[in-house]
Amino acid sequence: MGIAERKIRQKEEFRASILSAAWVQVLTDGWQSLSIRKIADAIEYSIPVIYNHFENKEAILLEFTKEGFQKLADALEQAKNKHTGPAGQLEAMAYAYWDFAFDNKEFYQLMFGLGIPACDRVNQVIEMKVMSMVMISTIKEAIAQSKNKDADYFLKYHTYFSILHGLVSIQMIEKAGKPSAEKKIILQDAISGFITALVAI
Amino acid sequence: MGIAERKIRQKEEFRASILSAAWVQVLTDGWQSLSIRKIADAIEYSIPVIYNHFENKEAILLEFTKEGFQKLADALEQAKNKHTGPAGQLEAMAYAYWDFAFDNKEFYQLMFGLGIPACDRVNQVIEMKVMSMVMISTIKEAIAQSKNKDADYFLKYHTYFSILHGLVSIQMIEKAGKPSAEKKIILQDAISGFITALVAI
DNA sequence: TACTTTTGTTAACACTGTTAATTAAATTGA
DNA sequence: TCAATTTAATTAACAGTGTTAACAAAAGTA
Numbered sequence: 002m003g004i005a006e007r008k009i010r011q012k013e014e015f016r017a018s019i020l021s022a023a024w025v026q027v028l029t030d031g032w033q034s035l036s037i038r039k040i041a042d043a044i045e046y047s048i049p050v051i052y053n054h055f056e057n058k059e060a061i062l063l064e065f066t067k068e069g070f071q072k073l074a075d076a077l078e079q080a081k082n083k084h085t086g087p088a089g090q091l092e093a094m095a096y097a098y099w100d101f102a103f104d105n106k107e108f109y110q111l112m113f114g115l116g117i118p119a120c121d122r123v124n125q126v127i128e129m130k131v132m133s134m135v136m137i138s139t140i141k142e143a144i145a146q147s148k149n150k151d152a153d154y155f156l157k158y159h160t161y162f163s164i165l166h167g168l169v170s171i172q173m174i175e176k177a178g179k180p181s182a183e184k185k186i187i188l189q190d191a192i193s194g195f196i197t198a199l200v201a202i
Numbered sequence: 203m204g205i206a207e208r209k210i211r212q213k214e215e216f217r218a219s220i221l222s223a224a225w226v227q228v229l230t231d232g233w234q235s236l237s238i239r240k241i242a243d244a245i246e247y248s249i250p251v252i253y254n255h256f257e258n259k260e261a262i263l264l265e266f267t268k269e270g271f272q273k274l275a276d277a278l279e280q281a282k283n284k285h286t287g288p289a290g291q292l293e294a295m296a297y298a299y300w301d302f303a304f305d306n307k308e309f310y311q312l313m314f315g316l317g318i319p320a321c322d323r324v325n326q327v328i329e330m331k332v333m334s335m336v337m338i339s340t341i342k343e344a345i346a347q348s349k350n351k352d353a354d355y356f357l358k359y360h361t362y363f364s365i366l367h368g369l370v371s372i373q374m375i376e377k378a379g380k381p382s383a384e385k386k387i388i389l390q391d392a393i394s395g396f397i398t399a400l401v402a403i
Numbered sequence: 404t405a406c407t408t409t410t411g412t413t414a415a416c417a418c419t420g421t422t423a424a425t426t427a428a429a430t431t432g433a
Numbered sequence: 434t435c436a437a438t439t440t441a442a443t444t445a446a447c448a449g450t451g452t453t454a455a456c457a458a459a460a461g462t463a
Binding site: 008046047048049065094 | 409412413
C-alpha cells in the first residue's frame with residue numbers, strides 16, 4: 002500500500018511549501034518581519050500546522066542557515082576549481098565569498114546574525130566618525146612615513162577596520178565567553194600582516 | 203524662579219534612570235530581551251512615561267550605540283597616545299579594539315548589530331564545517347608550497363575567514379545596496395596582503 | 404460500518420511596541 | 434487662598450508576536 006509513501010511525500014511537500022512561503026516573506030520584508038502567522042496565512046492553513054513540521058521558528062531559520070552555508074560552500078568550491086595554484090584559489094574564493102554575500106544578502110545576514118537595525122542606527126551616530134578619525138589619522142601618518150606615500154588612506158582605513166571587526170565578530174559568533182589570551186595571536190597575525198604591507202612595502 | 207531649572211534637572215534624572223534600568227536589563231538578559239515594559243517596571247512607573255523621554259525603543263538603543271562608539275573612540279585614542287610611531291600605534295589600537303569588544307560585549311553587539319541568535323544556530327550547522335574545510339584545505343596547500351611550512355593553518359584560516367567576513371559585514375552595515383565594483387578593490391587590497399604574507403614570506 | 408489514528412482548527416496565554424483618552428498633580432494667575 | 438491652566442502619569446486598548454492546549458474533522462484500518 003502506497004498510502005504511507007504518499008503521506009510522506011505530502012508531508013515533504015507541505016514542509017517545502019512552508020519554507021517557500023517563508024522565503025517569499027523574507028525577500029519581501031527581511032528576516033525581522035518574518036512571522037509564523039504570515040506563513041500560515043500565505044499557505045492558507047491555520048497557525049499550529051506549522052508546528053507539525055517545525056519545532057519552532059528557530060528551526061525554520063536553522064533550515065535556511067544550513068541552505069545558506071551549503072550555497073556558500075558550493076560557491077567557494079566552484080571558484081577554487083577554476084584555479085590550480087593555492088594562491089590563485091584563495092584569491093578566487095575571496096571574490097566568490099564577496100559575490101555570494103551581496104548576491105544572497107538575506108542568506109548572509111541570517112547566517113552571521115547581522116541585524117539590520119544597526120544599519121539605520123550607525124549612520125546617524127556621529128560618534129562613529131570620531132572613532133573613524135582616530136583610525137584614519139594614524140593610517141595617514143603611517144602612509145606618510147612609508148615607502149608608498151600615495152597609498153589610498155581611506156582604502157587602508159577600511160581594510161584595517163574590517164580586519165578588526167571580522168576577527169572580533171567571528172570570535173563572538175563561534176564562542177560565547179571571552180576568548181583566551183592565546184586567541185589574540187590571531188589578531189596579532191592579521192594585523193601585523195596589514196601593518197607590514199602598509200609601512201614596509 | 204528655579205522651578206524650570208529643577209524640572210529640567212528632574213527630567214534629566216528621569217531620563218538617566220530609564221537608561222540605567224535599561225542597562226541593568228541588558229547586562230542581565232541581553233539586548234534581545236530588553237523591553238519597554240520591563241524598564242517601566244524597574245523604575246516603578248507606567249509604560250507611557252518612557253515615551254515622554256524617548257521617542258521609541260530605537261531611540262534608547264541609539265543612545266547606547268552612541269555611548270559605545272564614544273567609549274571605543276576613547277579606548278583607541280588612549281592606546282594610540284601610549285605610542286609614538288604610527289606602526290606601533292596601529293598595533294596598540296588593534297589590541298585596544300579587541301579588548302574593548304570583549305570587555306564590552308553588550309555594547310559591541312549593539313553597535314554592530316550582531317544578533318546572538320546566529321550564535322546558537324551556527325554551532326549546530328554542520329554545513330558550516332563544509333565551508334571551513336574548503337577554506338582550510340586551500341590554506342594547507344598554500345602553506346605547503348610556501349617558504350614557512352610550519353605556519354599554523356588553523357590560525358591562517360581564521361585570519362582569512364575573518365578578513366572576508368569583516369569586509370563584507372562592514373560594507374553591509376555602512377550601505378544598504380550592492381557595493382560598487384570599485385569597492386572590490388578593498389577586498390583585493392586586504393586579501394592580497396594576506397596571501398602575500400602567507401605564501402611569499 | 405465502527406474504531407482508531409492522523410490532521411487541522413479555534414481559542415487562548417503570555418508576551419511585545421505604541422498610543423488615545425482620562426485622571427491626578429503641580430504650577431500659575433487673580 | 435482659590436480657581437484656571439498646564440503638566441505629568443495612568444488606565445486601557447490596538448495590533449502585533451511565538452507557542453500550545455483542547456477540540457473537531459477527515460482519513461485510514463479492522
